[in-house]
Structures are given as C-alpha cells and as structure tokens.
Amino acid sequence: MKVIETPIQVRYQETDMMGVVYHANYLVWFELGRTAFIEGLGFKYAEIENRGVVSPVIDATISFKNPVRYGEDARVRTWVEEYDGLRVTYGYEVVHKDNEVAVSGQTKHVIVKKDNFRPVSIRRSFPEWHEAYVQAMEPQ
Amino acid sequence: MKVIETPIQVRYQETDMMGVVYHANYLVWFELGRTAFIEGLGFKYAEIENRGVVSPVIDATISFKNPVRYGEDARVRTWVEEYDGLRVTYGYEVVHKDNEVAVSGQTKHVIVKKDNFRPVSIRRSFPEWHEAYVQAMEPQ
Amino acid sequence: MKVIETPIQVRYQETDMMGVVYHANYLVWFELGRTAFIEGLGFKYAEIENRGVVSPVIDATISFKNPVRYGEDARVRTWVEEYDGLRVTYGYEVVHKDNEVAVSGQTKHVIVKKDNFRPVSIRRSFPEWHEAYVQAMEPQ
Amino acid sequence: MKVIETPIQVRYQETDMMGVVYHANYLVWFELGRTAFIEGLGFKYAEIENRGVVSPVIDATISFKNPVRYGEDARVRTWVEEYDGLRVTYGYEVVHKDNEVAVSGQTKHVIVKKDNFRPVSIRRSFPEWHEAYVQAMEPQ
Numbered sequence: 001m002k003v004i005e006t007p008i009q010v011r012y013q014e015t016d017m018m019g020v021v022y023h024a025n026y027l028v029w030f031e032l033g034r035t036a037f038i039e040g041l042g043f044k045y046a047e048i049e050n051r052g053v054v055s056p057v058i059d060a061t062i063s064f065k066n067p068v069r070y071g072e073d074a075r076v077r078t079w080v081e082e083y084d085g086l087r088v089t090y091g092y093e094v095v096h097k098d099n100e101v102a103v104s105g106q107t108k109h110v111i112v113k114k115d116n117f118r119p120v121s122i123r124r125s126f127p128e129w130h131e132a133y134v135q136a137m138e139p140q
Numbered sequence: 141m142k143v144i145e146t147p148i149q150v151r152y153q154e155t156d157m158m159g160v161v162y163h164a165n166y167l168v169w170f171e172l173g174r175t176a177f178i179e180g181l182g183f184k185y186a187e188i189e190n191r192g193v194v195s196p197v198i199d200a201t202i203s204f205k206n207p208v209r210y211g212e213d214a215r216v217r218t219w220v221e222e223y224d225g226l227r228v229t230y231g232y233e234v235v236h237k238d239n240e241v242a243v244s245g246q247t248k249h250v251i252v253k254k255d256n257f258r259p260v261s262i263r264r265s266f267p268e269w270h271e272a273y274v275q276a277m278e279p280q
Numbered sequence: 281m282k283v284i285e286t287p288i289q290v291r292y293q294e295t296d297m298m299g300v301v302y303h304a305n306y307l308v309w310f311e312l313g314r315t316a317f318i319e320g321l322g323f324k325y326a327e328i329e330n331r332g333v334v335s336p337v338i339d340a341t342i343s344f345k346n347p348v349r350y351g352e353d354a355r356v357r358t359w360v361e362e363y364d365g366l367r368v369t370y371g372y373e374v375v376h377k378d379n380e381v382a383v384s385g386q387t388k389h390v391i392v393k394k395d396n397f398r399p400v401s402i403r404r405s406f407p408e409w410h411e412a413y414v415q416a417m418e419p420q
Numbered sequence: 421m422k423v424i425e426t427p428i429q430v431r432y433q434e435t436d437m438m439g440v441v442y443h444a445n446y447l448v449w450f451e452l453g454r455t456a457f458i459e460g461l462g463f464k465y466a467e468i469e470n471r472g473v474v475s476p477v478i479d480a481t482i483s484f485k486n487p488v489r490y491g492e493d494a495r496v497r498t499w500v501e502e503y504d505g506l507r508v509t510y511g512y513e514v515v516h517k518d519n520e521v522a523v524s525g526q527t528k529h530v531i532v533k534k535d536n537f538r539p540v541s542i543r544r545s546f547p548e549w550h551e552a553y554v555q556a557m558e559p560q
Contacts, residue, residue: 012455012465013302013448017295017350018190018254024167024293028433031164033229035432045432046491049157056207062200066257070297087458114158115214139199152315152325153308155437155443157490162433168293175292185292186351210327210437297469298534303477304451307444329437337443341483346537347476394438397486 002136006036008074008094020067026103029059030092033078035105039091041132044068048111053120055109058087062105066096073097081106084132085123141219142276146176148214148234160207166243167200172233173218174247177230181272188251193260195249198227202245206236213237221246225272227264281359282416286316288354288374295315300347306383307340310372313358314387317370321412333400335389338367342385346376353377361386363413365403396401421499422556426456428494428514440487446523447480450512453498454527457510461552466551468531475529475542478507482525493517503527503553505543 006028006136016022038045048055074094081091087110094103111120123130148182149242156162188195208214214234221231227250234243251260263270288309296302318325319414328335348354354374361371389398391397403410428449436442458465468475488494494514501511507530514523530541543550 009452011302011448012296012451015297016292016300017297018194018196019297020196021292023200024164024171027164027167028431031432032429035429044491049490055168056158056160056204058204060163060200060202060204064196064198064200067196096556140518149312149315151308152311152436153442156432157435157437157439160436164433168291171292172289175289184351189350211324298474298476300476303480304444304447311444334438336438336440336484338484340443340480340484342480343517344476344478344480408436 001138002037002140003077003079004033004036004037004040004041005075006033008032008076010068010070010072010074012070015070018067021067022111023062023064025104026062026064026094029074029076029108030060030090030105030107032079033092034090035075037078037080041129041136043129043132044109047127049114050100051126053111054114055111056117057107057109059108060105062103064103065101067103068096080133080136082108083137085130086110086119086121088122088133141278142177142180142280143217143219144177144180145217146173148172148216148272150210150214151213155210158207160209161228163204166202166204166245167247168263169214169216169234170218170230170245170247173216173232174230177218177220181269181276183269183272187254189254191266193251193253194254195251196257197247197249200246201247202243204243205241208236208242214224214233214242214261220273220276222248223277225270226250226259226261228273229232281418282317282420283357284313284317284320284322285355285357285360286313288312288356290348290350290352290354292350293348297373298347300349301345304345306342306344306374306385307387309354309374310358310370310387313356313372314370317358317360321409321416323409323412324396329346329394331406332394333391334394335391336397337389339383339388339405342383344383345381348374348376348382354382360413360416362388363417365388365410366399368413398402421459421558422456422460422560423497423499424453424457424460425495426451426506427495429487430490430492430494432490435490438487440489443482445485446482446484446514446525446529449494449496450498450510450525450527453496453512454510457498457500461494461549461556463549463552469534470533471546473531475531476537477527477529479528481520482523485521488514488516488522493534494522495521500553500556501523505550506530506539506541508553510541515554
C-alpha cells in the first residue's frame, strides 16, 4: 500500500486559546496530505478541476489522541483505505516528531460535475485515475 | 431530549472555490451549536475555562449530505447524544431553510485540566453540569 | 453618515495561543460589518454576485488597539468613508462592550466582472447602488 | 537589507467562491514569511514565547494587486522596514511564479508580557534580537 508522508508547518493562526492546534484544522492538514498523495500518483488536484469536476468530501471521521502545538515538527501520512470505482476513502495519521500518533482519520470522496454536483464514475470517466487508485492499494 | 437550534450566518470567508462552504467549517458551526446548547443549559463555556479546565474534542464524525452556499439561511441543531459522567457526545444537524439536512455529525468531549490535560470527572468535580447533562437527555 | 452596528459572537476557533482573537480574523469581522451595511442599504451581497460581478478588496489597513477575547460581547461599526463612483472605502470600528475601540480599519473595494476581473463603473452599471452609497455618506 | 523568500503552498481551504485566495489569508502568509525571517536571524518565534513574551501586531496595511489562485506556486518575501528598539515593521511581497507582485503589505509589532500585555523594550530586554534586527536592516 502506498503511503505518502508530508511535513506540516504549524501556523500560529491554527492554534487556539487552549494553546494547541484547533481541532477543525486537522481536516485542513488532511487536505494537504491528500494533495501530496494525489501528486504522488502523478496527478495535480488543481488540474482535476480543470476537467469540469470537483471532489467533495462526503464523510469524515477524526480521532484526536493528543494535540499538536506551535513550534512542533508534525507530519501527515496519507493512503487509500477503500476504493470502489466511485468513492475513494483516504486514511490519515498526523504524527509528532517521535512518530507518536497525534490525530488519525478518514475522509470519503466522490467526483461530481462542477456545475450540477452530479456523481461521475471514476472508473469509466477517468480510467487513468482509476488505475492509479487500484495500484496505490496494492503492496508496494 | 433537549434540542437547541441556532441560526448560522454563512461567511464569504467560509466558502471555497467549489462555491460552497468548505467542509472543515462545519466543525466550527458545530462549535457554535455546542456553545448555544451549553448556554441553553445555563452555563457559559468561557466561564468553564475560568475554572481551570478545558473541554477538547476527542472524536468527531461528519456526514456531508448537500452543501450550504453563501447567502443561504442555515441553522444548526444540537443535542446530547451520549453522556457517562466523563464523556459527552453532542449530536448536530445543519439544516437548510426548508429543513433539509445539509450536514450531520457528532463530537465527543472530555474535561481536562488546562495545565496538564489530565482528565477530570464531570460527575464528581462539576456536579451542576452533570445534573444539567442528565436532564438534557431526558424527554423534555 | 449612515453607521451600521453588528454584534459579533467571538468563536473559539478565532482565538490563538496568545489567548485573544487572531489578528487576521478582524478582516473577517469587517466582512460581517460590510455585509450588514450593504443589507442596511437594501441590497444583499449574494445577489450582487448573481449579476456577474464580484467586489474584491484592493487595499486594507488595520489598527489593533487592544484585543478581543473569547466570551466577550463585541460589535463592529461600519460606514462608507470614501466613494467616487468606482471605488468604495468602508471604515470600521470593532468595539468592546463598554464602547472602547478594540480595532479600527478601512477596506477599499472595486466591482469587477466575475469572469475576467475587469473593473466596472458602479455609477454607470449599477445606478441604484451608486445612489445608495451617495446617500449613505450624507448626514442622516 | 536582508530579504527572506518562502514558498507558499496554496490551500484549497484558503480559496473562496470568487475562485481566488480569500484576502484575509494573505495576513496568515505574512505570518509564515515573518516566521521564516525570524528563523533566518537565528531565532524561533516559538522560543520567544517561552521567555514570557508575545509579539502582537499593532498595525497592518495590505495592498492587493492581483489574486493568487489554487494550484499556483507563490512565494512571500519578508524584510525589516523599520525598527526603533521597541517596534518592528516587517515589509512583505507575495509574488507569483513570474515574480509579478500579487500582494504587498506591512505589519508593525511590539513585544509585550504574556500575562499583562505590557510593552517590553527589545533593545534593553532582548539585546541579541536587537542586534539581529539592526543588522538585518544593513546592506547585506
């Protein structure tokens, strides 16, 4: 299984008065992991949208183990957990410098047409992405 | 079961280039619903922190049914889904003007000491909140 | 001069580890003030965009006097400071409960076509907004 | 004069329904430039706060020339524009790939005690930072 690891620079703006990263921001870090993962497959998300489709999140789960603080070196690891030709579920782990897991989660996505949000089959409409997702789930 | 409904004014800043509210922002709206719910119980979250504790999220799940757009009148409904004296799970529904559900989700919280993030029993340390949570789950 | 005052509910998400509202968020509050001001003129910003134009900020200045904290009742006051038929400069004051000024600032806007960002004359293309801006600057 | 240049990865979350980066986010990018600049001086902002002080913004100006879009390679250039022993004014330019200026601005900062927000003289209390700021303004 392909796993891509991306360094995260904690922004002061991302902290809250609890002194740690505000919980919703980990979903943004998942976005950064997903972007890096897609680039690791040889695509760019920005180009995907140029083809008239967008890829909204339809489900997300997040488990917060222990918080990341400003000044820390964090990383997000991203992989494909499930894929059925229509829906992609990414898995994520945000880890501290010592590899301890700070936050883990999943986001499930579909591809829809930009103008009417109607679902599109990845397998049929974007066979090169389909192939890349299938390969990303195989032992590397 | 007590359910509190709060109007949400969609901010332009909350939209993304997909033309809809960026998915992580619904967690912020859940925060607004939770704040209103806690006030509905007769407390203020800001005062909770004055007592040396904070209430981080330990788990979150979100299901995105159809997006909210700028200019729309949305509302968030909040209730207590589970409570065991230590952990509170809030349930949420973001609804459109016509009551159609846009987003639903849960967040699970604990109370921890502000300085060392050690868990605190709500039942023992904050009996008035304990009582309020128990009552909020009963038929109203 | 027309001045519109809007209550602001401080979001936990808007605070940072300094324990106060993160400075960039006051620009978002200015957006809320501006939206309320435009509604006070009888328009809705969301409908402006339906006419194929958007209204980007071209200049902003912000002066931070003393910070707003979570749990406080803040308000933003908005008015039109300058208007020449092409460019609108809004003035803002974020005030504490006791009317002390927390933050003040200005944002200057133009109207441009959504698809190519070319400037549009408000006076010629949107005479009803032109009239409203001119009246908003007069003694009320 | 010392100038530090930092690459910026545009986040989808930073865009708005205008299809470009939401204006307040450039202040966050200025924060990233400032952080890199301070590291270029041999310090870390996170460690500054460990010494019981914080460095809030007291004034900001931003001029938006043309917007940055998702998928672009942007960079922020940061330097010290003014420094008098008490207040530091940073200058910034966000540039596109072809060096065209997208956004320019300044932020003025003081150092204050974390617990009471009372101002602290950089020159007297932090002579090593003072020395670094003075040198950063000299021809390199």
